[in-house]
Each structure stands twice: as structure tokens, then as C-alpha cells.
Amino acid sequence: MNNHRGRILPACFVVAVVAFGWYAIQTVRPPDCEVTVSAFADGDGQPLPEGGxxxxxxxxxxxxxxxxxxxxxxxxxxxxxxxWLS
Known part of the structure; x- marks a missing residue:
């Protein structure tokens, strides 16, 4: 049982580091850039077609x-x- 625990903890650590790294390198918009969109919508709340x-x-x-x-x-x-650095 101890042998399995000795393997599981490092494996969990590696998975956590990889997941955190993947999350950190994802491309995102700057948090201080607010975008406002307005458009006419249909009865379902979807924007009306533009240019057909x-x-x-x-x-x-x-x-x-x-x-x-x-x-x-x-x-x-x-x-x-x-x-995160700014």
C-alpha cells in the first residue's frame, strides 16, 4: 500500500503542475479592456442578421x-x- 502512495503523490503533483501551466499559457484579453456590444435582437434574443x-x-x-x-x-x-505580472 505504501508503494502505491509513493507513486500516486508525485503523479498528482505532476498533473497539477501541467494543468496549472496549461491554464497560465492560455491566451486571454487584458482584464482592463471592456467591450460593449449593442445590436437589434429578434424575439429569441439573438442579434438580427447583418448584410443577410x-x-x-x-x-x-x-x-x-x-x-x-x-x-x-x-x-x-x-x-x-x-x-498576473501587471
């Missing part, structure tokens, strides 16, 4: 964020750990 093409709130949000990045009002996405 269906759009989602996520697509509208991403488009607005990219416009803010292009205008220099927001920083581009970076690894999550970089935001």
Missing part, C-alpha cells in the same frame, strides 16, 4: 474587441500569466 448573414453575440463581441485593438485602445490578447 447570421451573426452571434460572440462574433459581435470579438469584432468590437478587434476594432479596439486596431485603434490602440486595448492591448492584443496575451498569455494569462503576463496579466
Amino acid at each position: 448573414e447570421e451573426v452571434t453575440w460572440g462574433e459581435l463581441d470579438e469584432r468590437a474587441y478587434q476594432d479596439l485593438v486596431a485603434s490602440g485602445r486595448c492591448e492584443p490578447p496575451a498569455a494569462r500569466w503576463r496579466h
